[in-house]
Every structure is written in structure tokens, then in C-alpha cells.
Amino acid sequence: MSNDNDIILSSATSMSTLTINEVSKDGFGYNPSVGPQSNIITPEASTFLLSSKKSIITNNPNSIYDKNIINKKNLEISLSSLAFLFCEMVNWCHSNSKGIQDLETRLNGLGYQVGQRYIELIKLREGFKTNKREVKIVEILQFIHGTFWKAIFGKTANELEKSQDVLNEYMITDNVPLMSKFISIPKEYGELNCSAFMAGIIEGALDSSAFFANVTAHSVPITGYPLRTVFLIKFDDSLSIRESLRS
């Protein structure tokens, strides 16, 4: 340990040089010979943490943790890296899954968590004055179709429709789904649509807003848009009762 103020960051190289009897000079930091007990914040550790000017997460003042979360500017990330990340996510789910249905469920589950968090963030960024809580199905769907979609994918979705035959069913259509833009499904995978992840995002957002729904993604290609995807949103039956009480 070169400096008293240095926090021991666990990395592959530093871990390999540790012996079982090693104790940090400050008595702070994870000690493999003691186990989880060593991570307990003692008075000494807390004074050390408070006196240290460095943040544990990162020393870079421009890091994402130090920026204002209410950022009105459009934050952009590289589509390529997103596509590669999503590619690996699909691969990972695929290697764990038992079948096509299972794969879609897993992708949906991953998206669900994103949706739950994202709706919170978007509502916060909308600002406290203009922010209001949607209570009607049509209103929340317009919010998803417009603001929500724009915040995530940089554009609004293409269509928003109500199902003719089935009550409580709505459809949001995206002609070029951003996440699966580069993915072409082999024939042997049949009806699989990787936009199940996006369906999960919608489901998470709707569930968090107390509009309990089941969202699935279906490929409906038309000429010019081979990837056109319809997100079928099926709301819970209890919602129609709530809706009728309000109107």
C-alpha cells in the first residue's frame, strides 16, 4: 500500500497479490480472511470515508453519477454499442432458455426492469410543474406512444390503435424498432421477435403506473418495412371497471 489515503479497489491484479493475513493499514476495506464482517462500517472506517476526498465509485468529476439527473438535453449514445450489447443480451437469454417462448419471456423480464426505472426518470425530467399523473387508459397510452417512446428511442412510435374485436386491447406500432434494427430472425425460430425486450419496457412502465397489462411483440412486416412490429397491450380486466367508475 503506497499511500495511506488510497482505497483498495478490488481488481484482478490486486486480489491475486493479497495473502490471507493481509490487513489494510487503515483497517478499512474487504479482508478475505475475515469475510463480510470486514465490510461493516466501524467508527474508524466512517472517519476514513468522510475524510477521504475521493468518491468510491469514481474519481472523475464528469462521471454519470456526478451529473444532474434532471437533464433536459437529449442524451445520445452510440447505436452500434447498443446493438452489440443487445446482441449479447439476446445471446445470453438464448443460451439460458429452453425454447423460443422462454427466450421471449426472459427478454420481456429484462425489459420490465428497464421500464420500471425509466418511467420514474422520465416523469422526474418532465418537471414537477408540468408533471401530472395519467389516470385514463388512453392518456397513459398516448404518453407511452409519444413522450416515453421519444425519450427512449428518439422518435415517437408510428401508430396507436384500439383493437376492434377485443375489449381492453390496444396496439402500438413501430415501423423500424431501434433495438432489433440489425437482427433478422432465422426461419427455424418461427414467430420469435426480439422486440419482446421493448414489450417488456412498456409492460414495466405500465405496471408501475398501476395500469396492469400484458404486452407482447409481434412481427407484422409490410412492404418497405420488413421489421415492422406491433406491440399488443392487453390490460387487466379490473381496469375496465376502474375506467367505467371514473367516466
Next chain:
Amino acid sequence: MKVYSIYILNKAGGLIYQNDVNPGLNRLSANDYLVLAGTLHGVHAIAAKVTPTINGKEVATNEYPNNQNAILLASGKLQDSNSNKSGLQSIETDLFNLYIFQTLTGIKFILITSPNPVVHNLQQINREVANKGELNKQYAQANEIFKHLYIIYSDYVMKDPFYSLDMPIKSSLFDTKVKEIV
């Protein structure tokens, strides 16, 4: 320039993609295509070892420059044409032209196109060549196509979770994009 066929070879010389975009070539059997791909791969490797000499003296060949990647992105060519690191780049015959582009990772794109336009009046081309580089025009066009092919390859093949490396490309999206650029 009319593009007859596009082939893509993996780094071991196996044919992973074949698309006859325009009719004009005789069909071969599936096995013959693989043989053709393997042969080109071998010839390309041999050609890369052939060192040019000037008046019997060997030309000093530099190792790959540090800014290799930047050069590749800017020019679309692996090397400048005076060194022979790039191996076989083109074959020009009376019946067809064949162009090869190898990426840094060893993937080869092969293009078979119509031959250079025949110019009957020799006097006239000499003047034209001096002015416009008429004979190099096809080569430049082929390089332009390679650049686009490389881009859509990295987009629609490498970012597809259902594609396994070095295996035949079956992506239907890639097919449509290839047809669009040709």
C-alpha cells in the same frame, strides 16, 4: 460497371456468402464454389508474399503503419498500391473483372464484375487516360462498393445475435441491403 457476383470468405478461406446479384455468369455446383473460394484464398496469400523489386533490388517493405486503421477507413484500401502487403487485389480479363478486398480481420470480399469497356481507338484513350484515369475508374468503383459492403456486413451480420462467427450468412436483411447497394 455491372456487378455479377459477390462472395464473402471467412479468414480460413471458407465461402460464407454468395450472391449472384446480376445474371451473366454460368452457375457452378455448390462444391465448385467452395473450391473457387479456397483457390482465391490461396492465391491471395501467395501474392502477398511476392515482393516487388526495382532493377533487381528489393524494395524495402515497411511493417504495417501505426495508423493502419485510419488509413483503411479513409481510403477503404488496406495498403497503398506500391507495397504488396495487400496481396491479390484485382484480376482484369476480357470477359470479367475480379476484385478482392481483405479486411484487417482477414475477411475477404470478392466482386466479379463486367470487364473494362473496350476502347477501339488507342490514340484516343491515351489522351483520356492522362486526363481522367479511365482505366482506373472501375477499380475505384469496386472499392466504393467494398466500402459499403463492409459497412452493411458489420451492421447486419456482426450485430445479429443469431449469426455465429465464420459460418455461412443467412440474414435476409443483409441480402436486401446487398441488393440495394449494387
